[in-house]
Amino acid sequence: MLSGIRADLAQARQDFLVSGDDRLLPIVDAHHHYWEMRNPHPWLTELPRIPFRYGDYEAICRDFMPEDYARACAGHRVMRHVVMEGEWTPDDPVGEARWMRALADASGEPQAMAAQIWLDRDDVDTVLQFYAEAPLRGFVRSVRHKPRTTSREAFRADWSVPGSMRCPRWRRGYALLAPASLMFELQAPWWHVAEMVELANDFPETTIVVNHAGMPGTRDEDTLRQWRAAMAQLARCDNVRMKISGIGVRGEAWTPAHQAFVVRALIEDFGVARCLFASNFPVDGLVVDLATLWAGFKTLTRAMTPEQRLALFCDNAVGLYGLC
Template structure:
């Protein structure tokens, strides 16, 4: 199976400043993440993914020093020239900041930047959602920045808990020319029957919008092994809700290395879709990422 990994990271902590890895620890859904406080570069990644035919990857911004959003782009550009990875990049930008216009324009003129990620402010629980709160997807300042994405040829990677996906649907309807990609399967952390039913309902609302796609990744649970038994139904439900053409498999490495090795996660993905037609499997592992992130494949065309 040829693979384009739709969500992965690199960092060099000796050379660059990533506050969440260099400063006081932040709250993290997998718990202790000290194991991530090491350099992770293409050689490490290729070793982790060596069992698979990795033909490309999508680098996602790493919460680099927020005062220097263009610095990460320059660093990734040098890495690409030296190592041949990543294929493309989703860069950092802060849509509600005064420099949004200049940053987005710069990203739009960079040949390998395909989109940006800005994590909107999120409530801790579904019952605490306040629509239009400062920093949220309904915040007028956020939307002013979001309106500039299509003008610069940029998509939007959205990382937010599932209880904010109705706001994402409203955003997608207001900006139908902007591709939105939900990160990490909408973060279905509550695995109770009630929690999963609510997560499915949120995904169905988002899937009504043709300009929303989703990455199946980030399915680890704190202090629990990554298994097909734990995650298989979530994977199949996501594909059923969004359809094969709008789903992509992704490793989230090295972050998801906290819960499983690369082989376990990707072999798990394969096991979950082994009964699907070969063309559907290839779409999930390769073709959809090539099309949505506009990656030039070895065949010489965007798939």
């Protein structure tokens, strides 16, 4: 049982435990976005559009706010929100966090944020100081800087370039996260697992939250085999947590059957206590609607105990991000 949580969440947990009714399962969405097109998100507001793993993303180049999320998740009990930075212009790295804090004050959502950081820039100390002061202190719980990566075809075991996880300047910035009591949101494809493991082992006091299941990509047998081996290797690092999110495949239907191997492999390798579900909306709205996504995750966990399902859908995110 979680301690220190507010009455609404405590009651929701109890309602589900007593009834077993999936409609009452409390959900914390541990990774999604809010944005307005009037704000500086170059990838959403400027032309030409960038290459994107889900292909044409014109459909998400529009406002997505709390009321839009609420409509999209009808039939599910999403009670807390952790919003991920949405690639606000890097010229103003704290601007999005300030905007998100104002949104939270006005609407009650989100309850926490993973904010933008540029670990290899000269302003990293200044940005971290902003996050440590009111009104962002306690609201910004984690930060993300997507390290420089390469394609599977171009990858080499000795990959080390400026901006990558092996870049000395990038690592100097990363070393500042533990003293700032911030977690790191790591988004990189699975073939960079050696760098991920090095990062986890070299900085054991920093919690790494892997985004989007280590980006398995296509579902051919060879890819899944190699992805699974990479994730099993990463799971041996005790300071790593796994977000089961962003697992759509361009041009393929998002169904429980299609996602079963990925979801169950991660839960088996990392354990229930280190996994958490998230939607990655509105981005994953390019491949699935929100209600179907949550229903799919529920279907895939139906054989688990109520306590295990609460952990995956709610409790782990509450504990990780300090929600109440």
